[in-house]
Amino acid sequence: MQFTDLKAQYAALKPEIDARIQRVLDHGQYIMGPEVKELEAALAAFTGSRHCITVASGTEALLIALMALDLQPGDEVITTPFTFAATAETIVLAGAKPVFVDVEPDTANIDVSLIEARITPRTRALMPVSLYGQVADMAEINAIAAKHGLAVIEDAAQSFGAIYQGRRSCALSTFGATSFFPSKPLGCYGDGGALFTDDDTLAQAAREIRVHGQSARYTHTRLGVGGRMDTLQCAVVLAKLPRFEWELQRRVELGARYQRLLADMPGVGLIATRPDRSSVFAQFTVVVENRAAVQAALQAAGVPTAVHYPTPLNQQLAYSAHCCADCTPVAATLSARVLSLPMSADLSAADQDRVAEALRAVV
């Protein structure tokens, strides 16, 4: 059993993916070729966003969004510590200071009730993470942002395709930033990502920042980065789009099936999913005591697992200057107990049963 089954996905899509890649090899426009615009149009339509800007990775998407907001040294961006490093890393790289707010114990997403107390005159943006594939409380977050005149960047690296109150993740705030890392719900075959916004001025800024701040060739109007997504990677994502709705449905069904299988299992806690939104289960994560022993026993039973994430970012040396290590107790508790189980659209029900049985035997 694989933790994420990318081979089955390729086998199912081989003719489309091979043909798409061959087309790029034939036309030879490896940078900003026609597939880039084609993918951007398709993803803008899919999410319901006015603009999609493909970029080199999810990390680059976050960085470019933050750079487009023109942050000044000393500006603050409120986020969660219970996330992948890129969330806070890009805030620092953009010249701002991450302010870590604790998460909800049941969803592991940012606890909205704690945000306002952390807003200062230097706060410029809120950066919630839609963790494990479930959108954060974007309506409440947008309301706080509107009240205080802040931008909102949804770190949607794990939630592409998820629905929140009838709308798609990525199209819910000032910017949505996603990742096409191979194991993400919509993955390419290398690094890739995209930014989404309805704001014409911010979209233009992001497009310029993506190509070294150029507003025209060799006219560097602003500071930028080398942040384009390869034509070949765009071609891979395009080839995957016709199957994506089916994959999303499978993820939702498999997530619900895992929840049923594990619901009453003593010693296993579940991440809650709210009724007004779907999770696309980028990860299916449970909460267990004695995680190391459980993980080792599952490994011995042939069930691969992973930990997302073992240390809250405010406890990492690189970010320790920005927050006290023990000021986000819920994130600390979760990080010691979370365990992600095998998950992908191609996971079979039989394998899922094996995971549940193996877990029952060890918890």
Ligand SMILES: Cc1ncc(COP(=O)(O)O)c(C=O)c1O
């Ligand atoms: C929450 C979150 N933010 C940002 C990223 C960065 O995405 P990428 O790996 O494409 O740079 C990831 C990817 O793992 C992520 O999970």
